[in-house]
Amino acid sequence: MADRSAVGKTGKPFKMHVDWSKVREFARAIKDPNPLYFDPELAKKELGGIPVPVTFLQTSAFWTDETSSPGFGGFDLRRILHGEQEFEFFKPIFVGDTLTGVSKVADVLEKEGGRGGKMTLLITETEYTNQKGEKVAIARSTLIETGQAVKA
Amino acid sequence: MAKLKFDSIKVGDEIPKFEVAGVMRPDFVRYAGASGDFVPLHYDQTFVEMAGIPTVFAQGMFTAGLLSKAVTDYVGVGNVRRFQVRFATRVWPGDVVTCTGKVTNKIEKDGEKQIEGDLIVLNQKGEPAIRGSFRAACA
Numbered sequence: 001m002a003d004r005s006a007v008g009k010t011g012k013p014f015k016m017h018v019d020w021s022k023v024r025e026f027a028r029a030i031k032d033p034n035p036l037y038f039d040p041e042l043a044k045k046e047l048g049g050i051p052v053p054v055t056f057l058q059t060s061a062f063w064t065d066e067t068s069s070p071g072f073g074g075f076d077l078r079r080i081l082h083g084e085q086e087f088e089f090f091k092p093i094f095v096g097d098t099l100t101g102v103s104k105v106a107d108v109l110e111k112e113g114g115r116g117g118k119m120t121l122l123i124t125e126t127e128y129t130n131q132k133g134e135k136v137a138i139a140r141s142t143l144i145e146t147g148q149a150v151k152a
Numbered sequence: 153m154a155k156l157k158f159d160s161i162k163v164g165d166e167i168p169k170f171e172v173a174g175v176m177r178p179d180f181v182r183y184a185g186a187s188g189d190f191v192p193l194h195y196d197q198t199f200v201e202m203a204g205i206p207t208v209f210a211q212g213m214f215t216a217g218l219l220s221k222a223v224t225d226y227v228g229v230g231n232v233r234r235f236q237v238r239f240a241t242r243v244w245p246g247d248v249v250t251c252t253g254k255v256t257n258k259i260e261k262d263g264e265k266q267i268e269g270d271l272i273v274l275n276q277k278g279e280p281a282i283r284g285s286f287r288a289a290c291a
Contacts, residue, residue, distance in 0.1 A: 015262035022186070023265045029179075030217030031172060036229045054220035054235045058213050062188030081190070082212045086236035 004108045006122075009070040011103040016060045016128070018052060020095045026056050041117060049094030057087060057098045057139050060101055068107050069122070083121065084142035091136045099136065106140070117147025155228050156291035157286035158258065158265040167253040167269065170222035175210055177245050183214040210243035215281055219273050222251040233266060237284035241275065250277040253286070264289045 019039075027037040036043045037052055043050040061069070093099070103126040113119035121144055128137045180194045192199040194211050216237045223232060243249060253271035260266070271284035 026185040026217075029183040030221055031215070031219040032217075034221075034224065034229055038283075051229050053217065054224060054232050055213055055217050058189075059187050062190070067166070082239060083238070084238045085213065085216060086234070088234045089232060092230060 003085065006070060006105045007108055007127070009105045011068040011070045013063060013100050013102045014064045016057075016066040016099040016101055018093060018095050018097045018099065020050060021057065023050065023052050023056065023095055026053055026059065030055070047092065047094075048122070049092070050141050054087060055085075057093075057099075057101075057126075058085065060126070062139070064101070064103070068101070069103055073140070079146045080106065081144040081146060082141070083144040084140075086140040088138045088140075089136065090138075091130065091134045093128075093136050097136075098131045100130075101126050101128050113144075113146055119147065120145045155231055155267055155289060156226070156267070158267070158290035160257055161258065161290065162266055163255055165255045167222055167226045167255075167271075170218060170225065170251040172218055172249050174211060174246055174248060175214075175243060177208060179244075180208060180210055180214060183211055183217070187211070187213060189213065207245060208245075209245075212237070212282070214237040215239075215243050215249060215273055216284070218249060219271055219284060220252040222253070223271065223286050223288070225232055226266070227290070228287075231289045232286060233264075233282070234263075234287040237282045238272070238287070239282055240280045243273075243275065243281050247281075249281060250274045253284075259287075261287075266290060 023037055040050055103124050105121040106125045109121040111119045113140050121142055126139045130136050184190050186196055189211050194208050200208050251273050253269050255267050255269045257268040266287055266289050268287045271283060271286055272280055273282040275281055
């Protein structure tokens with residue numbers, strides 16, 4: 001169970017190389033056949049590079065280790081729900097970019113839940129900077145740990 | 153991708169629907185591979201039954217990804233400035249999901265003409281699986 005002492009804790013910066021294979025795989029997985037993800041010449045002409053799907057940055061959440069993901073220690077996987085997710089974009093992100101991500105625990109809250117009893121909310125913010133030092137995006141994630149496994 | 157023309161958009165305009173008629177387990181597995189989300193709730197029947205849940209269900213971010221496609225089809229890839237989702241009911245194998253939304257506001261921000269809107273993903277019973285919002289740049 002995460003506790004309030006985690007608030008403000010910052011993870012170790014991690015590098016995310018934006019790989020075209022991964023972008024195409026992701027676009028297929030979300031059923032988006034937009035040629036801008038698949039045709040480099042078209043993408044270069046229209047946007048200046050191959051773009052990434054809106055929710056693509058989420059992929060970094062699954063390979064960063066504990067040192068880059070503050071606040072996750074002690075969460076029980078069977079009782080985790082993803083409550084909310086937000087992305088804000090400030091500059092374009094292209095295939096070939098190397099992003100640096102830094103995550104911090106923005107808040108830890110306790111709430112009375114409906115289906116699963118008492119809930120703990122963990123709100124993390126990850127800020128992404130590109131290889132030119134420009135802030136490109138912020139991802140905000142709310143994870144919920146329920147008091148017991150949530151029944152259907 | 154071509155931006156929407158700010159002057160031709162009206163508050164209340166609807167985002168064209170993106171419907172997936174029956175999401176299936178292979179969709180969840182494909183998303184697991186693409187995203188790296190290997191939380192077993194989404195593909196491991198033995199695991200979910202032990203947790204007291206009848207079947208595997210979609211990753212929230214899989215469904216959010218479908219919704220993001222509806223948004224980029226409307227505003228153009230590269231023009232989304234903000235995208236937010238809140239997960240409501242879960243999406244089960246066989247569910248028909250419909251992604252849509254509408255324009256709620258026209259603003260000037262960061263030197264750009266932008267629109268804001270509400271988003272929703274509904275299942276075949278009309279229950280919201282996701283409620284969300286977005287902001288996007290226009291021409």
